[in-house]
Amino acid sequence: MLKKKTSVLIVSADGNPNKKIQIPTFLLSYWKHIAFSFTTVVLLGVVGIVYFVNHRNEKRYAEVYLEKIDKLRKRNQQLTLDDASKQVNIDDVRRSINNFDSTLNRINAKMKKRGLKALAINNAGGPIVEDDGNLEELAKYYVNMLEDVENRLDGAPFGRPHSGRITSRYGYRGNPFTGGGREKHSGIDFKGRTGESIKATAKGTVIFAGYKGGYGNLVAVRHANGYETRYAHLSRIRVKRGQRIDVGTTVGLLGSTGRSTGPHLHYEVLQGGRTINPEKYFQF
Template identity: 80%
Template sequence: MLEKKTSVLIVSGDGNPNKKVQIPTFLLSYWKHLVFSFVAFMLLGVVGIVYLVNHRNEKLYADVYLEKIDQLRKKNQQLSLEEATNQTNINDVRRSLNSVDSTLNRINAKMRKRGLKAIAMNNAGGPVVEEEENLEELAKFYVNMLADVESRLDGAPFGRPHHGRVTSRYGYRRNPFTGRGREMHSGVDLKGRTGEPIKSTARGTVTFAGYQRGYGNLVTVRHANGYETKYGHLSRIRVKRGQRVDVGATVGLLGSTGRSTGPHLHYEVLLSGRTLNPEKYFQF
């Protein structure tokens, strides 16, 4: 195919023959096809190179994006874990503060039974602190503090057994029957109407429920920590010896039995057998 050749005369610019060359006839006959094939081959080469470069760049970009996505995923997992931990801490604090509220509600219920003012604790969680973990410790402190207050409140005779006004105070006084001389008054007298309920001022056990000279119908209750209370001149007794009574339980009804000048309650507070001024226990 390349053996058959055609002579080509090369002419200079002035028309004179310059050089004669032999070119295969095949090239002269199919030069257009050859040029087209060459151009197509070059284009395919360029396209291939561009494709390879783009493919390589895409892979590099994909690797970078995948790395960033993986970093974001790890960050999101970390944030989710921190959020879950924070939520757990918040829930723990909320439960602790709810314990404070429930304990405070129980204490205030007992305070009202005694005729005392309720404890006001706005923002029971305490002062604001910067570190969240201290909130839980602060809540625990309040829970323990209130539990201690509640325990002391249960065992100590705080409050009033009756709402009547004090007509005779603790200490020495004139004889109420003769108006002469002095006598030791071991409790306080609270004025009232016959039949009004008399309440126990603390949790305890009834050690006496009956008639006793001077006191008339008398109820004696033993409490924790050596405390004891007495309720005298009752018209009726509502408890029995050995019975457990809670705060605010009715132990009897107001009356005028025994050594009495009229309807009233004689109320005593004792500690280790020694009488105390009951009015000091009217406030918490």
């Protein structure tokens, strides 16, 4: 097929023969088909190269994207765990704050029984909160502080046993019967009406409940830390010896028994067996 050749005369621009070459007749007869096939092969090669390059880039981009997606997934999981941990901490703090509130409410109830103003704690001077991690410790601090206040309040005779006007204070005074001389008044007298309730100012144990000389009908209560309170001149006694009582328990009714000039309550506070001025305990 390639042995049969055809002479081709190459003519210059001025029409003169310049050169003659021989080309296989097959190429002249099928040059269109050959050119088309060659072009097709070249195009297919180019397309293949483009496809290969694009495929390689897509694979590389896919790996990068998958890596980023994996990092985002792990970050999201960590954030979820952190949120869960923070929620647990918040729940712990909320429980501590609820304990704080309940303790404060108990204290204020006891303050009310004593005729004292409710306890309000603002800027109490606790530990400084530098970050969220200290919130639980702060709540524990306040709860412990309030529990300590509550324990002290339970064992000390704070407040007034009766709301009446004070007619005679602690210390030396003139003799109320003769009007002359001076005598030591070991407590405070509250004016009132016969039959009005007399309240205990602290929890404790009744160590005396009966008639005792100038005190008349007397109730004596022993408290924590060496405290003792006495409620004298009662018209009626409402507790028994050995009975454990709480703050606000009615120990008796106001009267005028014993060495008394009229209906009133004689109230004493002792510590270590010695009388002290009850008015020191009228404010918390």
